[in-house]
Amino acid sequence: MKKVILLLQLPYIVTLEKGSNTVLSIRRNWEPDDDTFQKRQHFVHYPYIPGFGVYAFGLIHLIGSFAKSGTSILRQLVDAGSLANLPGGFKTRGLRVKGDDTPIAPGEFRDVDVPSGVMKDNIMPLPYKEPSQTLMTLLNQIIDEGRRFASAGDLKVADMSSNSPVGTTLAILERTLKVMSAIQARMHFSFKSELKLLKKIIADYAPEDYSYEPSSGDRTARKADYSMVNIIPVSDPNAATMSQKVVQYQAALQLSQTAPQLYNLPYLHRQMLDVLGIKNAEKLIPMPDDMKPLDPVTENVNALKNQPLKAFPYQDHQAHIQIHMAAMNDPKIKQVIGQNPQAPMIMQAMQAHITEHVGLEYKRQMEQGMGMSIPDFSSDPDAGFTPEQEMAITRMAVPTAQNLLNQNQTAVAAQQAQQAANDPVIQMQMKELQLKAQEIDIKMRKMQLDAAGKADQLEIEKQRIAAQKEIAGMQVGYKAQAEKAALATKTKIEGMKIGVNAAHNKQQVEDTRQLNAIKIAADLKKHEDNLKQPSNKETE
Numbered sequence: 001m002k003k004v005i006l007l008l009q010l011p012y013i014v015t016l017e018k019g020s021n022t023v024l025s026i027r028r029n030w031e032p033d034d035d036t037f038q039k040r041q042h043f044v045h046y047p048y049i050p051g052f053g054v055y056a057f058g059l060i061h062l063i064g065s066f067a068k069s070g071t072s073i074l075r076q077l078v079d080a081g082s083l084a085n086l087p088g089g090f091k092t093r094g095l096r097v098k099g100d101d102t103p104i105a106p107g108e109f110r111d112v113d114v115p116s117g118v119m120k121d122n123i124m125p126l127p128y129k130e131p132s133q134t135l136m137t138l139l140n141q142i143i144d145e146g147r148r149f150a151s152a153g154d155l156k157v158a159d160m161s162s163n164s165p166v167g168t169t170l171a172i173l174e175r176t177l178k179v180m181s182a183i184q185a186r187m188h189f190s191f192k193s194e195l196k197l198l199k200k201i202i203a204d205y206a207p208e209d210y211s212y213e214p215s216s217g218d219r220t221a222r223k224a225d226y227s228m229v230n231i232i233p234v235s236d237p238n239a240a241t242m243s244q245k246v247v248q249y250q251a252a253l254q255l256s257q258t259a260p261q262l263y264n265l266p267y268l269h270r271q272m273l274d275v276l277g278i279k280n281a282e283k284l285i286p287m288p289d290d291m292k293p294l295d296p297v298t299e300n301v302n303a304l305k306n307q308p309l310k311a312f313p314y315q316d317h318q319a320h321i322q323i324h325m326a327a328m329n330d331p332k333i334k335q336v337i338g339q340n341p342q343a344p345m346i347m348q349a350m351q352a353h354i355t356e357h358v359g360l361e362y363k364r365q366m367e368q369g370m371g372m373s374i375p376d377f378s379s380d381p382d383a384g385f386t387p388e389q390e391m392a393i394t395r396m397a398v399p400t401a402q403n404l405l406n407q408n409q410t411a412v413a414a415q416q417a418q419q420a421a422n423d424p425v426i427q428m429q430m431k432e433l434q435l436k437a438q439e440i441d442i443k444m445r446k447m448q449l450d451a452a453g454k455a456d457q458l459e460i461e462k463q464r465i466a467a468q469k470e471i472a473g474m475q476v477g478y479k480a481q482a483e484k485a486a487l488a489t490k491t492k493i494e495g496m497k498i499g500v501n502a503a504h505n506k507q508q509v510e511d512t513r514q515l516n517a518i519k520i521a522a523d524l525k526k527h528e529d530n531l532k533q534p535s536n537k538e539t540e
Contacts, residue, residue: 011039044194047186066146073139080135083128092122181237188237195231203227245275266308296323299353303327304337306346309353313376317361324354362404369400 011029016022030037047056060067096113112119203226236245249272256263266285273281291310294302296319299309303324311320327333328350337343367373374393419426 010037041193041197044190044197046190048183050186062149063146066142066149070139070142070146073135073142077131077135077139080129080131084130184235185237188233188235191233191235195233199226199229199231246272249275296320300324300327303346303350303353304333306342306349309349309356311353311356311360313360313364315357315360317357317364320357321354321361324350324357328354365404366397366400369404370396372396 013025013027013029015024015026017024029040031040045056048059049057049062051057092115114122206226249268252263252268253272256265256268266287270281270285270287273284278284286308291308293310293312293315299320300323303309311317328347337346340346363374370393
């Protein structure tokens with residue numbers, strides 16, 4: 001069985017003597033009650049840019065070489081300009097200039113003794129060059145590279161459009177100030193760490209008692225108070241410059257215009273003034289917390305002047321609501337406000353103030369029903385109920401809310417009934433309703449009579465239909481008998497007609513036969529007579 005031994009590297013401070021490496025002291029570097037053995041920090045480093053070792057890089061480390069190169073080139077350009085403006089050269093030994101030890105004034109001509117030839121042949125300036133354009137270009141490039149490397153370039157805000165979106169401007173600022181914002185964030189963190197160290201030192205070594213009597217708490221709680229608090233800097237690590245803060249608040253103001261009910265606009269405007277460095281911002285933009293309680297008439301006057309309003313818990317909310325509603329429903333006030341372009345804002349602020357009174361009155365009634373007071377944490381967002389307190393208040397509020405609902409419903413119903421009894425319009429409407437009810441009753445009776453008459457008519461109709469059916473059956477039987485008799489008569493008549501026709505035909509046949517016989521006899525007689533005629537002629 002092997003034993004495994006874990007060696008933990010614990011933070012100790014060991015002091016050595018440099019010459020002999022003798023250990024002078026070994027001290028623990030963690031808190032006695034810290035089970036995790038976290039190392040205590042005794043020093044705070046303010047880095048500009050984090051480096052590879054213990055120490056960080058400063059601005060001179062970043063752009064030092066650029067500064068040296070730029071300075072060297074700038075000196076060369078200045079020297080070249082100086083030599084070009086004040087040139088030296090050679091002149092002939094016999095050439096003499098009167099007063100050559102004084103500079104020539106503008107517009108002055110001096111006498112010159114030329115030994116021979118032309119004067120320009122006796123003077124030769126040294127070939128000093130003008131400041132080189134190449135060096136100037138290189139200098140500008142080195143400066144730009146140094147600014148880009150250190151992220152210290154100038155932002156040309158004047159070249160930007162005034163109609164540029166706030167988000168675009170903010171993005172350009174953040175891109176330009178990216179390195180500077182990171183540096184400020186590191187400074188903020190370092191300063192926060194230093195304040196924590198100071199707080200820890202004060203909490204460990206401060207006296208037990210305060211030197212004065214505190215407004216709240218015990219005088220002997222000085223060390224405990226420092227142990228419970230945390231000191232942090234008030235700087236904003238996300239905004240390096242005032243312009244960046246202004247643009248951020250402009251973005252917040254634009255967002256607040258889309259949903260103003262979600263924002264605390266006076267507080268937002270006051271913070272904007274603080275960022276701009278305007279003093280006495282609390283006088284320019286009063287906050288609701290700075291306001292004092294006023295009577296409802298003065299509140300109505302302030303509402304017409306579009307000034308902020310605030311309700312307080314101890315006020316008579318019912319009276320305030322009635323007076324505010326009377327002012328809102330006043331026709332003269334409506335007529336005057338209707339011509340004001342800020343009328344919607346005034347009415348909205350007035351309605352919000354009335355709603356605030358309604359909420360406070362509801363809270364007061366609930367507290368009376370529950371027999372306890374409910375704390376208001378609106379002024380302190382960090383404070384609040386524990387889950388157990390919230391559950392207890394919720395259980396107690398259920399029956400109280402139901403009782404309050406029943407009371408309000410009963411009161412509203414009684415008020416409506418009283419208004420209906422006193423309002424002549426309601427009375428006229430009630431009379432109209434009664435007349436309509438009577439008309440409906442008459443119509444119902446008429447409908448019942450009509451229904452009874454229709455029932456009798458239906459019974460008569462049934463009897464008539466039954467009689468018609470019986471008559472129709474009798475008619476069908478009679479018609480069948482009549483058709484049968486007629487058919488028999490017709491058959492008899494047809495037989496008689498057939499007999500008569502047969503007899504007639506027989507008589508006709510007989511007569512025809514007799515006529516034919518007579519005709520034949522006549523023809524025979526005629527033939528005989530014809531036969532007898534020749535013999536008579538011959539006799540003649």
